[in-house]
Structures are given as C-alpha cells and as structure tokens.
Amino acid sequence: MASGKFITFEGIDGAGKSTHIAYVASLLHDRNITVITTREPGGTTLGEKLRELLLHEKMHLETEAMLMFAARREHLAQVIDPALQRGDWVISDRFSDASFAYQGGGRQLERRKLEELEKWVHPHLQPDLTLLFDVPLEVARARLDASRELDKFEQEKADFFSAVRQEYLRRAAEFPNRFRVIDSTKSIAEVHKELEGIISSI
Ligand SMILES: Nc1ncnc2c1ncn2[C@@H]1O[C@H](COP(=O)(O)OP(=O)(O)OP(=O)(O)O)[C@@H](O)[C@H]1O
Numbered sequence: 672m673a674s675g676k677f678i679t680f681e682g683i684d685g686a687g688k689s690t691h692i693a694y695v696a697s698l699l700h701d702r703n704i705t706v707i708t709t710r711e712p713g714g715t716t717l718g719e720k721l722r723e724l725l726l727h728e729k730m731h732l733e734t735e736a737m738l739m740f741a742a743r744r745e746h747l748a749q750v751i752d753p754a755l756q757r758g759d760w761v762i763s764d765r766f767s768d769a770s771f772a773y774q775g776g777g778r779q780l781e782r783r784k785l786e787e788l789e790k791w792v793h794p795h796l797q798p799d800l801t802l803l804f805d806v807p808l809e810v811a812r813a814r815l816d817a818s819r820e821l822d823k824f825e826q827e828k829a830d831f832f833s834a835v836r837q838e839y840l841r842r843a844a845e846f847p848n849r850f851r852v853i854d855s856t857k858s859i860a861e862v863h864k865e866l867e868g869i870i871s872s873i
C-alpha cells in the first residue's frame with residue numbers, strides 16, 4: 672500500500688511555524704511530491720467550526736482537550752489518513768504534540784488523560800517528522816503583537832507559554848527520532864537553509 676509522509680510543525684504562538692510551511696511545501700513540490708498543507712485545530716469543515724469555539728470560547732479544560740482530539744479525529748478521517756494512503760505527503764500546522772504542550776504543559780491536564788485520548792484517536796500513527804520552532808517567549812510575543820489580534824490562547828500569560836515551551840522541549844528530548852528543534856530566533860533566510868538540509872535528508 673502506498674504511504675506518504677506526515678510532517679508536523681509545532682511551537683509556541685508566534686514562534687514562526689506558519690511562516691515556513693509554504694517554503695517546506697515548495698521544497699517538496701520541487702521533488703515532484705504531492706503535498707497537502709493543513710492545520711489543527713481545523714483542516715475540515717467541522718474542524719474549522721470547532722476551531723472557532725476552541726480559540727474564542729471559555730470552557731472546562733477537559734472539554735478543551737476532548738474537542739481538540741475530536742477535531743483531530745475528523746481531520747484524520749477526512750484528510751490525513753486518505754492522503755497518506757494515496758501516497759501524498761501531509762504537512763500539518765500542529766498535531767497532538769500541541770495538546771500535550773498546551774493542555775498538558777500549559778494548563779496542567781494530566782499527561783495520562785492525553786495519552787488515553789491519543790491512543791483512542793490515533794493508536795498507530797505518529798508524525799514521521801516534527802519540526803519544533805523554538806524561541807524565547809519575549810521574541811514570540813513581540814512577533815505576535817506586531818502581527819494580529821490575539822485569540823484565547825495568545826492572551827495567556829508568560830508562565831503559561833513558558834510551561835508550553837518546556838513541555839515541547841521535553842517531548843523533543845523524549846522522541847529524538849522524529850523531532851528536530853529549530854532555533855527560530857534566526858532570520859527567515861537562515862531557518863530556510865536549515866529546513867533545506869532537513870528536508871533533503873528525508
Ligand atoms: N525567523 C523570523 N524572524 C523574524 N520574524 C519572523 C520569523 N519567523 C516568523 N516571523 C514573523 O513573526 C510573525 C509570526 O509568525 P507566524 O505566524 O509564522 O507564527 P506562528 O508560530 O505560526 O504563530 P501562531 O501559532 O500563533 O499561528 C509573522 O509576522 C512572521 O512574519
């Protein structure tokens with residue numbers, strides 16, 4: 672059976688991940704690979720409706736975690752699994768590592784509960800490659816302030832983002848085979864250079 676590759680982009684809000692997705696997609700196009708770019712929460716009609724709620728409504732932490740995984744279930748069924756089965760590559764702006772980092776690290780939901788949801792929603796799938804765009808909070812915050820109106824997560828305090836960043840880095844250390852940590856304080860051109868090296872090796 673054909674099987675494409677699954678690449679995820681992660682980082683705290685404002686780290687710069689969305690900026691680099693089109694570039695990585697263009698590197699893959701140059702290799703004649705069919706690539707689908709998508710995002711979480713979102714990526715499907717239902718997922719985008721859930722995204723609106725998740726990014727703007729206050730809710731219980733467990734509701735938030737379950738809705739993230741509900742949107743992900745739909746995303747896998749409608750977009751990710753069919754694409755990988757066709758042999759296409761999928762680039763997703765965030766996936767389950769974001770739930771561990773934000774609901775787990777940031778909001779302190781027990782990791783065990785997130786692992787249960789992960790086992791339920793995608794027991795056999797993990798990204799082939801996760802690019803973690805890492806920056807100090809102040810850099811990310813300055814980029815966000817300059818660029819847009821802030822959503823529910825983006826309005827969180829420094830302690831929250833510090834915990835999110837630490838959990839991302841902890842997961843990168845736990846899963847070194849799939850994570851690549853990118854120093855996103857570097858210029859866009861320097862990050863592109865690094866991405867070229869990473870992408871040419873997969
Ligand atoms: N390496 C960089 N150097 C300077 N500015 C950057 C860099 N990377 C991204 N930016 C700028 O920072 C801002 C935020 O970038 P971007 O939207 O890619 O972040 P993000 O990590 O996707 O954030 P979010 O998760 O909130 O969507 C944009 O204005 C972008 O142009």
Ligand SMILES: Cc1cn([C@H]2C[C@H](O)[C@@H](COP(=O)(O)O)O2)c(=O)[nH]c1=O
Binds near residue numbers: 684764766771773825
């Ligand atoms: C998938 C996922 C996302 N989040 C948070 C992280 C961000 O603050 C927003 C998504 O916004 P972006 O600008 O498109 O990155 O949602 C989360 O808390 N948990 C998740 O599983």
